Amino acid sequence: VTIAADRRAGAPAGPEDPGERMTAMMRRLFPLCRSITGDGVRATLDIVGERLPLERHAVPSGTQVFDWTVNDEWNVRDAYVADRHGNRVVDFREHNLHLVSYSAPVRERLTLDQLRPHLHTLRDRPDWIPYRTSYYRRDWGFCLPHRQLEAMDDGPYDVVVDSTLAPGELTYGELLIPGETDDEVILTAHVCHPSLANDNLSGIAVATELAGAVAAMPARRYTYRFLFAPGTIGSLTWLSRNAEVLPRIRHGYDERQFNAIGFDLAVGRLSRTPHGEYPEYHTSADDLDFVQAAELVDSYRSILRIVDVLENDGVYRNCSPYGEPQLGRRGLYPSVGGRTADDAVMAMLWTLAYADGSAGLLDIATVAGLDFADVRAASAALADAGLLEPVAEEGSSGA
Amino acid sequence: VTIAADRRAGAPAGPEDPGERMTAMMRRLFPLCRSITGDGVRATLDIVGERLPLERHAVPSGTQVFDWTVNDEWNVRDAYVADRHGNRVVDFREHNLHLVSYSAPVRERLTLDQLRPHLHTLRDRPDWIPYRTSYYRRDWGFCLPHRQLEAMDDGPYDVVVDSTLAPGELTYGELLIPGETDDEVILTAHVCHPSLANDNLSGIAVATELAGAVAAMPARRYTYRFLFAPGTIGSLTWLSRNAEVLPRIRHGYDERQFNAIGFDLAVGRLSRTPHGEYPEYHTSADDLDFVQAAELVDSYRSILRIVDVLENDGVYRNCSPYGEPQLGRRGLYPSVGGRTADDAVMAMLWTLAYADGSAGLLDIATVAGLDFADVRAASAALADAGLLEPVAEEGSSGA
Amino acid sequence: VTIAADRRAGAPAGPEDPGERMTAMMRRLFPLCRSITGDGVRATLDIVGERLPLERHAVPSGTQVFDWTVNDEWNVRDAYVADRHGNRVVDFREHNLHLVSYSAPVRERLTLDQLRPHLHTLRDRPDWIPYRTSYYRRDWGFCLPHRQLEAMDDGPYDVVVDSTLAPGELTYGELLIPGETDDEVILTAHVCHPSLANDNLSGIAVATELAGAVAAMPARRYTYRFLFAPGTIGSLTWLSRNAEVLPRIRHGYDERQFNAIGFDLAVGRLSRTPHGEYPEYHTSADDLDFVQAAELVDSYRSILRIVDVLENDGVYRNCSPYGEPQLGRRGLYPSVGGRTADDAVMAMLWTLAYADGSAGLLDIATVAGLDFADVRAASAALADAGLLEPVAEEGSSGA
Numbered sequence A, B, C: 001v002t003i004a005a006d007r008r009a010g011a012p013a014g015p016e017d018p019g020e021r022m023t024a025m026m027r028r029l030f031p032l033c034r035s036i037t038g039d040g041v042r043a044t045l046d047i048v049g050e051r052l053p054l055e056r057h058a059v060p061s062g063t064q065v066f067d068w069t070v071n072d073e074w075n076v077r078d079a080y081v082a083d084r085h086g087n088r089v090v091d092f093r094e095h096n097l098h099l100v101s102y103s104a105p106v107r108e109r110l111t112l113d114q115l116r117p118h119l120h121t122l123r124d125r126p127d128w129i130p131y132r133t134s135y136y137r138r139d140w141g142f143c144l145p146h147r148q149l150e151a152m153d154d155g156p157y158d159v160v161v162d163s164t165l166a167p168g169e170l171t172y173g174e175l176l177i178p179g180e181t182d183d184e185v186i187l188t189a190h191v192c193h194p195s196l197a198n199d200n201l202s203g204i205a206v207a208t209e210l211a212g213a214v215a216a217m218p219a220r221r222y223t224y225r226f227l228f229a230p231g232t233i234g235s236l237t238w239l240s241r242n243a244e245v246l247p248r249i250r251h252g253y254d255e256r257q258f259n260a261i262g263f264d265l266a267v268g269r270l271s272r273t274p275h276g277e278y279p280e281y282h283t284s285a286d287d288l289d290f291v292q293a294a295e296l297v298d299s300y301r302s303i304l305r306i307v308d309v310l311e312n313d314g315v316y317r318n319c320s321p322y323g324e325p326q327l328g329r330r331g332l333y334p335s336v337g338g339r340t341a342d343d344a345v346m347a348m349l350w351t352l353a354y355a356d357g358s359a360g361l362l363d364i365a366t367v368a369g370l371d372f373a374d375v376r377a378a379s380a381a382l383a384d385a386g387l388l389e390p391v392a393e394e395g396s397s398g399a
Helices: A003-007 A018-029 A039-051 A112-118 A146-150 A197-216 A233-241 A293-312 A343-354 A361-368 A372-384 B003-007 B018-029 B039-051 B112-118 B146-150 B197-216 B233-241 B293-312 B343-354 B361-368 B372-384 C003-007 C018-029 C039-051 C112-118 C146-150 C197-215 C233-241 C293-312 C343-354 C361-368 C372-384
Strands: A055-060 A073-082 A088-091 A106-110 A157-166 A169-177 A184-190 A223-229 A249-253 A315-318 A356-360 A388-391 B055-060 B073-082 B088-091 B106-110 B157-166 B169-177 B184-190 B223-229 B249-253 B315-318 B356-360 B388-391 C055-060 C073-082 C088-091 C106-110 C157-166 C169-177 C184-190 C223-229 C249-253 C315-318 C356-360 C388-390
Touching (some): A018 A039, A018 A197, A039 A169, A039 A197, A039 A223, A055 A233, A106 A112, A112 A157, A184 A293, A223 A233, A293 A372, A315 A343, A343 A361, A343 A372, A361 A372, A372 A388, B018 B039, B018 B293, B039 B169, B039 B223, B055 B233, B106 B112, B169 B197, B169 B233, B184 B197, B184 B293, B197 B293, B223 B233, B293 B372, B343 B361, B343 B372, B361 B372, B372 B388, C018 C039, C018 C197, C039 C169, C039 C223, C055 C233, C112 C157, C169 C197, C184 C197, C197 C223, C197 C293, C223 C233, C343 C361, C343 C372, C361 C372
Parallel strands (some): A184 A223, A184 A249, B184 B223, B184 B249, C184 C223, C184 C249
Antiparallel strands (some): A055 A169, A073 A088, A073 A157, A169 A223, A315 A356, A315 A388, B073 B088, B073 B157, B106 B157, B315 B356, B315 B388, C055 C169, C073 C088, C073 C157, C106 C157, C169 C223, C315 C356, C315 C388
16 A cells, blocks of 8 residues: 555545545534444444445344443433523533433433532533443433533423433444455444544544555455444454454454453554543543544554555565675666765665565664665665565465 | 551550651660660660560671671770860760771870871761771771861870770571561661661661561561661671571562672662762761651651562452453442543553453553552452452462 | 773884874875775875784775675876866865766866766855765766855866776785684774765774784784775675684674675674764865864773773672672771772672672673773772682683
8 A cells, every 4th residue: 555545546436635535524423423322323334334335233232242231222312401491501402412321211300409410510621511421320411511500590400311222233334355365454443422523533534534545455465354333342242243353363453342361452552642631532622623634634644654564564585695785786876975875775775784584674664763665665676676585474374 | 468557456555656656766776876786786676675576686706607707796985085184075975976886995195196097077078977987907086077177286185995895796686477478578677877867777767667567467478577687797697597598588678798699689778868879878967857757657658568569469360351341330430431530440451451360460550550559459359349360379388 | 901001112103192193194194085996095004004014905906796896996197177267176186075086087178067967066065075976887076165166157167087997906904913712803994085084084093093002912812803995895805805704703893794694793883973973974074173182082992991891801700609708808898987888899899799600790890880990800809819710601712
């Protein structure tokens, strides 16, 4: 893959620029009320499905998944807190985050004191709405700016949560892009967060763009699997249904479940800033303005560079090991000497110095402090000149 | 052991607060004229013995101890330098440090020039008395502030050292607190320095306090040995008489002798500031004002935390390894989600992620950057919930 | 060897001070027109030969050397660019760097536009002459300050390079100083750069001084080989002719060729500032003023310290391992105690603590953070006192 791979013929319809495509997708996905189950997840997969031929899976509520059980499905028609004049002072229709996710149905008249245990605010960020969930304990609640809470009188208030919590399904989408080997790279994005832009919408947008680019590559060494699933229970559900796939996973990214001792997959997490290290995390301040197109593109291109390493790393042997071969007469060295060597020449010298049949190109780039792409280009130029030959690696299966 | 272990029933008499107990002990011990042998050592062990049931050992002068020989015993009745009017210008009775330790008896009239080779001062700290010894060469001398030396006229002076240097004994105290195994932790404090507060009095006070806390623990995995002995010759004497104990020592603290190649015990040194890295070291400025109760308590609690690790570190296996177990339904996870996890939850997640039957709790705390106490509490909570089980470690003998 | 070894009787004629000797040699060598072959190399070896009994080698042009071929020999009588009034505006006789090294003969009248592709300048250092070469492509050119180029009118100019490029020889000098073993330390200096002081003249001067000091040592554990050869093709030529020597090389310094995968010698580079990390590199600003006598001496003494380690590192065993031996009664410890130990005593204590028959003196110095010379002196004192004995190292051949 190359960084320009997204400029391919036959790319999905939409804006030409990946940054614009990703932000356009995020604008459509942002208002949906996603949770770990429900209509919002399905609507999200519909939109991703416009770009990618997703396979959609539905797992019934009540299914046992390791230590967990798939939840009942949750959907919301309306939810609000209204004052005695009927004015909605907290309204789910204004912002998904106003309602605690998985709130059970309720219809009551309560004083502020009675209501207060069900209200969540952030004292030190008085203008932000927090994001709260109650997936595994039947409860209900509202989230609101602390300043708004302080302005509320003693009530009474009409409290309505018009939701359903009933047997249904957990839904996730999956895309398998075959490669020359069955060895797999798995990339997952969570689809369970409501109107929060950086966490998780940006992940959905970048993963969609990546899947398009990987699918458009003329050939792939690895098989790539993209997973769009809710966090924790979604990851576990996928893991419980794919035991035969796990031994083939060579690289991937997800979070706590894939790395659990019983699975121990070689996965990590790719994020610009870990959760909990930015104050906007899990609040209404994580909105569309918080995410910049340039940073989405930067993340997308960074992961493409990782794919480039996965696809193109390899082990070579220097065929002219007794001193430096004369690069000049092969057109690989500037004919006028005396200048400090440029990066391309340095990449060739480092490659010749370390390509002993055991070190890989990424190893060499790391030792040399050079970009992998430079070392890859150097190895290609040296191989063309007959100065380097690839070494078959043990254990790379093509079966 | 817990940090609150010192608040136990049946604690030795004295102030309730460990800081007050330690400073009170130091105030009593400070004026005694300790050296590597003599009445000062015995008086010191008497005072420690009020708190701890010390076993006292006496080794005769002349006993061969590896490359060394136990010294003659040294005691002092009086020592001074008096001017021609009979005024004591340097007086041992005013400060122990005025007399070079192990000074041989002398009674002479000398001019300042004759006296000068026997006078020790610190030019760059003109108000401090240095601490000097001559254990292994028969000599005598006085230490004084440099400013005082400069004020002395040509003399003559009457010089008196009314000391005895004669066959006697080297004395040390020992306390063995048995545990469930014979594996030993040895803690030593030196008892050879005269009126010097940080080096060694603070060590005696902290070791005494620690011994009390360890003895009060309801059970101990390790056997603990506390040693109150003079430096070098005292440590060597103990080593020469305890060959059968050495193979059982697992942890400890002392200095150069225990680590010598022929013993090579797993010991280290616990001190806030190493000797030679503070100017007051081995001078009269290392007095009772130089040592703060808060720092004594901090040292004491720090070593208790080490004891906590020794006693409670262990290897566990995650019994629910396929993804994260559902902590919520076991009451181990906050029912309202969305917040950044607190330290207790993080400690459980780290423990579950690394408790593979080979990593110990201290390893996990180190990897996670968490306090050992948090990881220990997490492991206890998880074990109570049936999510974690202890793994028998090889080689831990209880015989 | 000791740092004072250069103060030996029978030292070569010249100033007494090594700094003065090195700068005097550099002043004589600076004006010579060195390249990878030719009269300048031979004149350089003549001057080094006044100090050292160099063996001189000549390898004919056209000789195949691994992937390379020994060049034709290059010599220059005169070279200039003159304006239409006959004034030399660029003149090889004023500075060697004005002529691109290995320029082929030319005699033409050219306008500035025709001449311009053959002119090399540094835009961002407009007062410096760059150093350029064209060893392996037949070409010619002149180097000049950019400011000077800007002052030139449209011409025409008379361009003369009165050089010869014809079969001859590649010349290098070699000095073998035998030691007790055949194991070799190789030190090389390049002799191919024209009037450039730091790179390479300082290397020639320091290597010459070192060779004198090593030759004057009363005995040597290692055999030392000093090589004065042109870069790349010179190093490769020596490597191609000394296959039987290579297995004996234990330590050395050179650059890319000696480390090539096919040779993989244990060599490194000794330089104060690597090439490319100072702007004066390969320009006329790398002149005699750029190199300070004090830094030459510092480099020389630093390498002597390395030789000291190579010659004197060794493995010892503590013969009195049960605690610290009593240094005082052997005169190795100050009789008056209480002071912080000085470096000499600390070096003895560290040596006793680590001399277990496997750690070497350099290992001990590194662990202790002490100078190797201090640990070496400590080991000598302890061995004299019977407290330390040398351990025969495996694999040190004396055959």
